[in-house]
Amino acid sequence: MTVALMWEAKASEGRGGELLSWARAQELDASPQRRETFRAPGDRVLVITWWSAELSAKLPELPDPPEQLTARPVHRWRFEQV
Template sequence: MTVALMWEARAVPGRGADLLAWAQERLRELPGRPLRHETLRAPQDRVLVITWWDAPYDADLPELPEPDEERVVRAVHRWRFESLGGA
C-alpha cells in the first residue's frame, strides 16, 4: 500500500521563501526516505509538502515538524491519504 502524507503551512506575510527553505531542509532530515516527495507553494505564502511511503495506512511514519511560531501564522495542517493509483 502507498500512503501519502500532506503537510501544509502558511508563513507569516513576506516569509514564504524562508518557510519553503525550512521545510525543504526538514524534508532532507527525515529518518528514512519516502518513495517520492513533492514541495509546492501557493499565494498567501503557503507551503505544501507531500510524501509518499510504502507502508500500511496506520504506520508510524516520519513527518515534518511544526515550524517555529515566528515563521507561521497558524498551526500546520496535516492529512493522510491512501493512494488508489495514478496515471
C-alpha cells in the same frame, strides 16, 4: 498500497521564502518513495511524501516550523491509495 502524507503551512507576512527554505531543509528519519514541495499564493507551502504501506504504522512527519515563520498551525493529512 501507498500512503501519502500532506503537510501544509501558511507563512507569517513576508516570510514565505523563509518557510519554503525551512521546509526543504527538513530531513526525515526514513526516506520516502517520493517527496515534493509546492508553494501557493498567500505564502503557503505544501510538502507531500509517499510511503510504502509496510511502513505506515510509524511514518516520519515534518515537524512544526518555528512559530515566528507561521501565521497559523500546520495542517496535516494522511491518505491511503485505493
